[in-house]
Amino acid sequence: MSDNAPLVIIGTGLAGYNLAKEFRKLDAERPLMLISADDGRFYSKPLLSTGFAKGKEADELAMQDGEAMAEQLGAQVLTGQEVTAIDTRERLVRLGERSLPYSDLVLATGAQVRTLPWREALAERLLSINDLADYGRFRAALNGRRSVLIVGAGLIGCEFANDLRLGGFEVTVVASDPWLMPQLLPEQAAAAVQAGLEELGVEFHLGCAIENMALEGDGLRVRLDSGVELVADQGLSAIGLVPRSELAEAAGLAAGRGVQVDRQLRTSDPHVYALGDCAEVAGLNLMYVMPLMTSARALAKTLSGTPTEVGYPAMPIMVKTPACPLVVTPPLSGVAGSWQCDVEGRDVRARFVDANGQLHGFALTGVAVAEKLQLTRELPAWLD
Amino acid sequence: MKKWQCIVCGFIYDEAEGWPDDGIAPGTRWEDVPADWMCPDCGVGKEDFEMIEIG
Numbered sequence: 001m002s003d004n005a006p007l008v009i010i011g012t013g014l015a016g017y018n019l020a021k022e023f024r025k026l027d028a029e030r031p032l033m034l035i036s037a038d039d040g041r042f043y044s045k046p047l048l049s050t051g052f053a054k055g056k057e058a059d060e061l062a063m064q065d066g067e068a069m070a071e072q073l074g075a076q077v078l079t080g081q082e083v084t085a086i087d088t089r090e091r092l093v094r095l096g097e098r099s100l101p102y103s104d105l106v107l108a109t110g111a112q113v114r115t116l117p118w119r120e121a122l123a124e125r126l127l128s129i130n131d132l133a134d135y136g137r138f139r140a141a142l143n144g145r146r147s148v149l150i151v152g153a154g155l156i157g158c159e160f161a162n163d164l165r166l167g168g169f170e171v172t173v174v175a176s177d178p179w180l181m182p183q184l185l186p187e188q189a190a191a192a193v194q195a196g197l198e199e200l201g202v203e204f205h206l207g208c209a210i211e212n213m214a215l216e217g218d219g220l221r222v223r224l225d226s227g228v229e230l231v232a233d234q235g236l237s238a239i240g241l242v243p244r245s246e247l248a249e250a251a252g253l254a255a256g257r258g259v260q261v262d263r264q265l266r267t268s269d270p271h272v273y274a275l276g277d278c279a280e281v282a283g284l285n286l287m288y289v290m291p292l293m294t295s296a297r298a299l300a301k302t303l304s305g306t307p308t309e310v311g312y313p314a315m316p317i318m319v320k321t322p323a324c325p326l327v328v329t330p331p332l333s334g335v336a337g338s339w340q341c342d343v344e345g346r347d348v349r350a351r352f353v354d355a356n357g358q359l360h361g362f363a364l365t366g367v368a369v370a371e372k373l374q375l376t377r378e379l380p381a382w383l384d
Numbered sequence: 385m386k387k388w389q390c391i392v393c394g395f396i397y398d399e400a401e402g403w404p405d406d407g408i409a410p411g412t413r414w415e416d417v418p419a420d421w422m423c424p425d426c427g428v429g430k431e432d433f434e435m436i437e438i439g
Contacts, residue, residue: 014392017394018391044392044394044426046392046393046425046426046427047393047394047425047426050425063394084403139435168437216405225393229423273405289392289428290422290427290429293392293431293432294429297431299409316427317427318422318425318427342413366408370405370406370407372406372422373406373407373418373420376420377420
């Protein structure tokens with residue numbers, strides 16, 4: 001394929017658009033095309049879990065539409081187009097019957113939600129929120145309803161519990177986890193966040209599996225293995241995300257926990273790159289905004305002719321649970337060590353340290369969040 | 385005094401107000417904000433802010 005073909009980015013979430021913005025700062029000339037399965041509106045995904053407290057409609061969270069983005073970026077933005085296959089040998093992306101050539105290709109396809117077995121049967125009564133369209137659909141489903149049952153007590157489940165409660169809904173959280181955000185937090189820090197959310201009025205059923213969910217009247221009924229039965233007007237499933245790597249895998253690209261790329265964000269094919277939630281960068285799949293932005297800057301340089309390796313400092317995650325402020329930098333998996341917690345009521349300072357006393361992670365709640373910069377400086381980089 | 389906006393989420397850092405929650409006093413100029421300071425709303429870094437003119 002000719003090298004006059006455009007640089008093609010699949011995906012117009014934060015990864016796709018921010019890469020395009022960074023790239024255009026360095027190269028105003030090279031033809032650029034973005035392909036979106038949705039409507040191509042630019043919005044900030046982290047704000048989806050603050051929308052109910054602020055009373056924001058989906059349209060109000062959209063900052064620019066696809067057309068405005070195309071103009072701003074000097075790019076073609078194809079919307080409502082699903083890429084069905086990648087031909088790495090001919091350097092083509094296929095949209096059904098149609099084929100488009102690329103010079104270099106970037107996968108910014110994000111992640112998809114894990115689904116509960118009752119999703120189809122419950123239809124609109126059990127939704128997930130993973131993009132702006134989902135958010136709009138969920139808001140519409142909530143119209144005239146008062147109570148929401150959230151399945152999942154991870155970061156997203158907790159953020160929505162706080163936000164929906166602030167938005168005036170009755171909120172119940174059900175999860176098989178023993179405590180909130182167990183992949184991120186030690187039990188003491190989770191307890192502080194739970195206490196804050198409970199004080200706000202959120203009800204928790206942790207450590208229980210769901211045996212059944214069914215429509216009842218205009219809402220749903222949920223039976224837990226503890227024997228407890230719950231009813232709610234609306235369900236929200238928040239049981240985790242999986243990197244979208246099927247397209248890459250079907251094209252024969254290496255994938256593990258996401259599309260595998262090296263420090264230059266290059267896949268096993270020299271003309272295909274990946275970043276964001278869909279990518280496993282040198283073994284790390286980090287589904288947060290800061291790694292994505294760091295990757296976008298490095299990849300923009302590489303794609304404009306200056307091969308650049310991405311470096312990740314340790315990056316704290318600010319969890320949007322204002323009922324009990326929380327900042328966490330989880331230790332990378334495989335790091336040996338243990339949590340040491342100082343607890344003063346809702347103010348928890350938890351440090352994950354190894355045998356030599358080196359800090360590898362922390363979780364801070366309540367007023368302790370003020371120490372986040374100081375502790376972050378003590379952490380080793382994730383990718384030097 | 386200038387204002388700086390996070391390009392990811394729209395959060396605005398106003399030099400006149402600083403950000404006392406992170407120990408940044410009112411009147412702190414952008415160049416004096418610590419390099420590892422993060423957007424309080426979405427967690428991105430200082431490099432993801434751009435100066436904006438607001439009336």
